[in-house]
Amino acid sequence: MKKLLRNTLRSSWLQRAVGVLAAEYLRLVWRTNTFTFDPPDVYDIVEPQIPAIFAFWHGQHFLTPFIKNKGSYRAKVLISRHRDGEFNAIAVERLGIGLIRGSGDHGGAFHRKGGVGAFREMVQTLQDGCNVALTADVPKRSRVAGLGIIMLARESGRPIMPFAMATSRFIRLKNWDRTTINLPFGRGALVGIKEIHVPPDADAATMEALRLELEETLNEATRRAYAQLGRPGPQDG
Numbered sequence: 529m530k531k532l533l534r535n536t537l538r539s540s541w542l543q544r545a546v547g548v549l550a551a552e553y554l555r556l557v558w559r560t561n562t563f564t565f566d567p568p569d570v571y572d573i574v575e576p577q578i579p580a581i582f583a584f585w586h587g588q589h590f591l592t593p594f595i596k597n598k599g600s601y602r603a604k605v606l607i608s609r610h611r612d613g614e615f616n617a618i619a620v621e622r623l624g625i626g627l628i629r630g631s632g633d634h635g636g637a638f639h640r641k642g643g644v645g646a647f648r649e650m651v652q653t654l655q656d657g658c659n660v661a662l663t664a665d666v667p668k669r670s671r672v673a674g675l676g677i678i679m680l681a682r683e684s685g686r687p688i689m690p691f692a693m694a695t696s697r698f699i700r701l702k703n704w705d706r707t708t709i710n711l712p713f714g715r716g717a718l719v720g721i722k723e724i725h726v727p728p729d730a731d732a733a734t735m736e737a738l739r740l741e742l743e744e745t746l747n748e749a750t751r752r753a754y755a756q757l758g759r760p761g762p763q764d765g
Contacts, residue, residue: 548619554591561714564717579654579660581659582661583663583677585671586670588693588762593624602657603658605661606662609629617629630645630646647683650680651683669704670706674739675735679735682727688724692750697710697713697714717752719749750762
C-alpha cells in the first residue's frame with residue numbers, strides 16, 4: 529500500500545494536476561486581494577535596475593510570480609530538482625515564469641543537486657536581460673540568508689531586489705519556514721525597501737556584511753508587509 533501511494537504521488541499525471549490546480553488557485557488569490565505597494569512607486573524604482581535578482585523568504589513565496597503583472601518583466605525562478613519541486617515547477621510555468629532547476633550550496637550534495645549548473649544558468653539568464661527570482665534562505669534555516677545569492681550578484685553585476693508579499697487572510701503552517709498559504713478575498717501588501725549592490729571585487733568580509741544586510745532588509749520588508757495588514761508576521765509565532 530505504501531509503495532502504491534508513493535508511486536501515485538510521483539506519477540506525472542498527478543503532479544501535473546496538482547501543479548495546474550495550484551496555479552489557478554494562486555491566480556484566484558491574486559485577483560481577489562486588493563494590493564497596496566510600499567513605496568507606491570516601487571515599480572518605477574525597480575525598472576532602471578532590470579535585469580535584477582529578486583529575493584524573498586522561503587515559505588512567503590507563493591504569490592511572487594505575480595510581481596510581473598505590474599510590469600513587463602521576464603523572469604526565471606530557481607526550483608529544486610527534488611520530486612517535491614515538480615508541483616512547483618508546473619505551477620510556475622503555467623503562471624508564465626521560466627524555470628532554472630537546481631539548488632543552492634548543500635555542502636557535499638552541491639554538485640549532485642545541480643547547484644553549479646544552476647548558478648551558471650542564473651548568471652547567463654541575467655546577462656540575457658531576464659530577471660532571476662529565488663529564495664534567500666539557507667535550506668532548512670528559516671530567515672537566514674545564504675551567501676549564494678550574494679555570489680550571484682557579484683558574478684553577474686546585477687542588483688539584488690529584496691521584497692515581501694503578504695495577504696490579510698492566510699493559513700500558516702508550523703514547519704521550519706512557517707509556510708504561509710495565502711487565501712482569497714482580502715487585502716495584500718507588496719514591500720520593497722531598497723536594492724543591494726555587490727561590488728565585483730567584494731572580499732569575504734564585504735560579502736558577509738552584505739549577506740547580513742540582505743537578511744535584515746528581507747526581515748524588515750516582511751515585518752512591514754504584515755504590519756500594514758494588521759497581521760502577525762511569521763517571525764511573531
